[in-house]
Amino acid sequence: MLVIRPIEQRDFAILKQIAIESGHGFTSLPVNDELLQNKIDHSMASFASRAGGKGECLYFFVAEDSETGEVLGTTALESAVGLSSPFYTYLLGKQVHSSRKLGIHNVVETLTLTNDYTGVSELCTLFLREPARQGLNGRLLSKCRFLFLAEFPELFDQRVLAEMRGVSDDAGNSPFWSWLQEHFFSMDFPTVDYLTGIGQKGFIADLMPKYPIYVSLLSKEARAVIGKTHDKTRPALHLLEEEGFCWRGYVDIFDAGPTVECEVRHIRTVRSSRRLTVRIGHPVQARTHLISNTRFEGFRALLGDMAVNEQQGQAVLTAKVARLLKVEDGDTVRVAELKHHD
The missing domain is CATH 3.40.630.30 (Gcn5-related N-acetyltransferase (GNAT))
Structure with missing residues (x-):
């Protein structure tokens, strides 16, 4: 992993x-x-x-x-x-060269340094x-x-x-x-x-x-x-x-x-991510999630299977996933589920 x-x-x-x-x-x-x-x-x-x-x-x-x-x-x-x-x-833009008198209307692409x-x-x-x-x-x-x-x-x-x-x-x-x-x-x-x-x-x-x-x-x-x-x-x-x-x-x-x-x-992923409280156990009906701890200097993230207890606001993690993320029961993680089209 x-x-x-x-x-x-x-x-x-x-x-x-x-x-x-x-x-x-x-x-x-x-x-x-x-x-x-x-x-x-x-x-x-x-x-x-x-x-x-x-x-x-x-x-x-x-x-x-x-x-x-x-x-x-x-x-x-x-x-x-x-x-x-x-x-x-470079910004790819357009300039118009036009003369109504001559019946000419040219749109040309330009690259401008920005x-x-x-x-x-x-x-x-x-x-x-x-x-x-x-x-x-x-x-x-x-x-x-x-x-x-x-x-x-x-x-x-x-x-x-x-x-x-x-x-x-x-x-x-x-x-x-x-x-x-x-x-x-x-x-x-x-x-x-x-x-x-x-x-x-x-x-x-x-x-x-x-x-x-x-x-x-x-x-x-x-x-x-x-x-x-x-x-x-x-x-x-x-x-x-x-x-x-x-x-x-x-x-x-x-x-x-x-x-x-x-x-x-x-x-x-920013919009769909949320914070949950860690509970270490055996996830039932686990799904693949992007999971990180919420530490700054000790930031860790991985893809792992976990279950969500919506009533308790908990992320149910295996002991291995918790160990790799350096989190314990009661700690906070940020998670985003990987959908099938991911």
């Missing part, structure tokens, strides 16, 4: 391995020892001193196999983006290792963050975004970036991707075109991938769409992958 917990210093080696496995385009996990260590430090500091409100905090979790202790995935929440360094996106998501919270760093890509593990990794959001809403913005990896090939070549590189830059996509991952974003402001780009001027290959998601990222996008996330025309400035968003109060 996979258990979600905050990342710890002992996870450094496996985090680096996951960064290697994640490949090109996964900007939030660069293969750089210093930056990976910084992420661990940032998350541990965020958990160690709970902010009074929304700050620039990182809540980084790992998925650990309860039997072997092996870390098989990562998932994270950033409380606010773009505060200490700019958070850029910082519109400044201060918005972000879902990030979702990665499940190959051996664990089965069953409901992907759902746990994605949805556990919504229980944390529901339990600690004061730490986050009212809106949450998620950047989806855009289209690139196995060698890391992005059709969208290839066009930008030819006209504005002289760096290949893996290099730009790496520099962004390690926080060196100054070149973006220096070299990116400041005026809207007419989409019709892009290569056919670049136009075809605007707002499209990498094959390996489609399952993650589907899970977010089930939760109520949608695309409003914002795309990544390097690979043109879509950025999806949702208000926290509209996220399905």
Whole structure:
């Protein structure tokens, strides 16, 4: 069984391995020892001193196999983006070129560089290792963050975004970036991707075109991938769409992958989750639930079978599930039932 917990210093080696496995385009996990260590430090500091409100905090979790202790995935929440360094996106919009006298009316698409998501919270760093890509593990990794959001809403913005990896090939070549590189830059996509991952974003402001780009001027290959998601990222996008996330025309400035968003109060798992009191026993007519304890620094979450005693407001958990969540009789858990279409 996979258990979600905050990342710890002992996870450094496996985090680096996951960064290697994640490949090109996964900007939030660069293969750089210093930056990976910084992420661990940032998350541990965020958990160690709970902010009074929304700050620039990182809540980084790992998925650990309860039997072997092996870390098989990562998932994270950033409380606010773009505060200490700019958070850029392109907005896909329209301009109208019209002349009534000539009888001409053309609507053309444009890409405009924006910082519109400044201060918005972000879902990030979702990665499940190959051996664990089965069953409901992907759902746990994605949805556990919504229980944390529901339990600690004061730490986050009212809106949450998620950047989806855009289209690139196995060698890391992005059709969208290839066009930008030819006209504005002289760096290949893996290099730009790496520099962004390690926080060196100054070149973006220096070299990116400041005026809207007419989409019709892009290569056919670049136009075809605007707002499209990498094959390996489609399952993650589907899970977010089930939760109520949608695309409003914002795309990544390097690979043109879509950025999806949702208000926290509209996220399905946030809305359907509730707090119940723990009773350890033998669940009758148990159903699969997403379950977390309600601790901050000691947060734990998993997918397990449990029963609900509606009259008593109780979650009836097995001793094993209670042990993995580090809860006892009378403690509080937050739960959300997985429906059949989950």
